[in-house]
Amino acid sequence: MADLRINLAGIESPNPFWLASAPPTNTGYQVQRAFEAGWGGAVWKTLGDPIINTSSRFAAVHYNGQRVAGFNNIELITDRPLEVNLKEIAETKKRFPDRALVASLMVEPKREKWHEIVKKVEAVGVDGLELNFGCPHGMAERGMGSASGQQPDLVEKQTYWAKEAARTPVIVKLTPNITDITATAAAAVKGCADAISLINTINSLAGVDLDSWNTIPHVGGKGSHGGYCGPAVKPIALNMVAECARNARIDVPISGIGGISDWRDAVEFMLMGATGVQVCTAVMHHGFRIIEDMLDGLNTYLDRKGIARVGELTGRSVERYTEWGNLDLNYAVTARIDTETCISCNKCYIACEDTAHQCIDRLTDAEGRSYLKVREEDCVGCNLCAIVCPVEGAIEMVEQPSALGSMTWNERQAAIASLKRKEA
Amino acid sequence: MSEYKEFLEEKAAIDGYLEQGYRIVNVIEDLSGDQLQLAPPEADGYPVTLHLRNANARKYWTSRLLANG
Ligand SMILES: Cc1cc2nc3c(=O)[nH]c(=O)nc-3n(C[C@H](O)[C@H](O)[C@H](O)COP(=O)(O)O)c2cc1C
Ligand code: SF4
Ligand code: SF4
Numbered sequence: 001m002a003d004l005r006i007n008l009a010g011i012e013s014p015n016p017f018w019l020a021s022a023p024p025t026n027t028g029y030q031v032q033r034a035f036e037a038g039w040g041g042a043v044w045k046t047l048g049d050p051i052i053n054t055s056s057r058f059a060a061v062h063y064n065g066q067r068v069a070g071f072n073n074i075e076l077i078t079d080r081p082l083e084v085n086l087k088e089i090a091e092t093k094k095r096f097p098d099r100a101l102v103a104s105l106m107v108e109p110k111r112e113k114w115h116e117i118v119k120k121v122e123a124v125g126v127d128g129l130e131l132n133f134g135c136p137h138g139m140a141e142r143g144m145g146s147a148s149g150q151q152p153d154l155v156e157k158q159t160y161w162a163k164e165a166a167r168t169p170v171i172v173k174l175t176p177n178i179t180d181i182t183a184t185a186a187a188a189v190k191g192c193a194d195a196i197s198l199i200n201t202i203n204s205l206a207g208v209d210l211d212s213w214n215t216i217p218h219v220g221g222k223g224s225h226g227g228y229c230g231p232a233v234k235p236i237a238l239n240m241v242a243e244c245a246r247n248a249r250i251d252v253p254i255s256g257i258g259g260i261s262d263w264r265d266a267v268e269f270m271l272m273g274a275t276g277v278q279v280c281t282a283v284m285h286h287g288f289r290i291i292e293d294m295l296d297g298l299n300t301y302l303d304r305k306g307i308a309r310v311g312e313l314t315g316r317s318v319e320r321y322t323e324w325g326n327l328d329l330n331y332a333v334t335a336r337i338d339t340e341t342c343i344s345c346n347k348c349y350i351a352c353e354d355t356a357h358q359c360i361d362r363l364t365d366a367e368g369r370s371y372l373k374v375r376e377e378d379c380v381g382c383n384l385c386a387i388v389c390p391v392e393g394a395i396e397m398v399e400q401p402s403a404l405g406s407m408t409w410n411e412r413q414a415a416i417a418s419l420k421r422k423e424a
Numbered sequence: 425m426s427e428y429k430e431f432l433e434e435k436a437a438i439d440g441y442l443e444q445g446y447r448i449v450n451v452i453e454d455l456s457g458d459q460l461q462l463a464p465p466e467a468d469g470y471p472v473t474l475h476l477r478n479a480n481a482r483k484y485w486t487s488r489l490l491a492n493g
Contacts, residue, residue, distance in 0.1 A: 375428075378427060378428045404487040404488075407486060415490050416451055416486065419448065422449075
């Protein structure tokens with residue numbers, strides 16, 4: 001069995017799976033039950049001046065029979081007084097001293113406010129702090145959450161204020177509702193953050209009811225934009241984590257969040273630079289006990305790969321993620337259809353004929369049976385046919401050897417530039 | 425014409441001139457592709473311009489250029 005322990009900027013936990021700050025970490029009762037189930041850490045539901053929530057609060061996007069492909073909420077931070085939360089945090093830490101217990105914080109962008117809450121929360125023995133600069137609704141209208149998280153100067157300043165008072169590591173949680181996540185991540189680092197976590201939820205409206213014309217969800221006939229999360233946001237989150245991981249200015253550990261539903265998702269985030277991960281929607285959908293499969297799956301994977309410590313995964317795929325201009329234009333794959341496993345559904349033919357490069361031919365064999373064959377010389381290797389094919393493995397994308405050496409767009413344009421210099 | 429045939433034709437033209445000793449001296453990249461200018465091997469020869477429309481052909485001549493340093 002591999003060693004699953006992680007150390008995120010000094011915060012230790014027995015495994016890389018933490019609960020994200022959200023309803024599952026609202027109370028001591030819940031966090032303690034999660035720890036009993038096996039979660040390695042938890043980021044407590046964001047603390048600050050207690051708010052008032054609406055009813056209803058959540059909505060989900062179900063897609064073609066898949067429940068909760070995406071999840072939407074208009075919930076704010078904790079609605080419970082700070083003292084109540086602090087008492088339960090202290091009890092939880094006492095019962096589970098080996099787990100990572102991190103307090104998520106959000107206050108007005110004022111130095112004394114940050115100092116006050118940091119001191120109060122650290123006094124009850126948390127292992128670290130997470131500054132919530134990400135909540136996209138409700139709090140933003142009060143100048144907090146993503147309103148301050150979208151401005152690099154405010155991120156830097158507030159991080160610095162929290163760090164002035166903090167004795168434990170400070171994680172800055174970033175909002176994805178920004179054009180370039182590395183701008184705010186770098187600002188957090190400039191403000192002396194010990195780590196960053198991403199992503200918080202993405203601005204969203206889950207839907208509109210076709211009968212009542214109300215928003216989904218609605219509160220007495222009115223709706224407000226919410227925050228989107230769950231499986232649908234994973235690719236967005238993974239890209240943002242990778243963008244931070246490969247940016248030299250952002251030289252702090254990363255806690256990966258966004259659509260992580262199983263151990264495979266977690267491994268992908270770690271390969272792209274995360275030290276550990278946080279989970280919310282998957283737990284809200286299936287309960288705390290999904291941790292059992294996550295731990296089993298991760299252990300089996302590491303053993304199969306011959307990896308002794310989970311930390312060895314962190315960042316291993318980052319160097320493979322680069323600008324488009326560094327990709328080899330002479331690398332080529334083409335589609336190949338396996339007529340043995342093909343069920344002749346025609347999905348690939350239609351996809352290529354209508355929306356790709358018209359290079360799948362419908363042919364007839366000696367017995368008069370029709371079959372599909374890719375005209376490899378016209379196939380651009382776009383992958384579309386393999387994506388739409390319902391039979392796993394019926395279409396294989398096969399690498400084609402190239403007589404030409406590797407050539408990236410950047411190399412091509414540099415060669416053209418030097419040609420022009422010679423000509424001039 | 426299939427894009428592959430278009431590529432083969434444009435590639436043959438590039439290969440033909442390079443084999444005759446023409447040198448790639450300039451390119452103008454515009455909305456209709458690459459206007460590739462080649463200088464003849466002999467001083468009194470005529471320069472030629474190839475209009476390369478095909479994406480693979482536009483990739484091909486730069487790969488040849490890079491391969492020849
Ligand atoms: C109902 C709900 C409430 C949330 N509340 C908070 C919060 O108080 N503080 C915070 O930092 N993030 C909050 N989040 C965001 C999550 O911590 C997490 O960043 C996001 O849901 C993405 O992870 P997921 O795809 O695993 O859900 C909340 C998310 C949901 C769904
Ligand atoms: S990879 Fe793209 S171009 Fe090639 S056969 Fe499939 S759909 Fe057509
Ligand atoms: S999509 Fe797959 S199963 Fe359907 S015809 Fe194409 S190869 Fe066969």
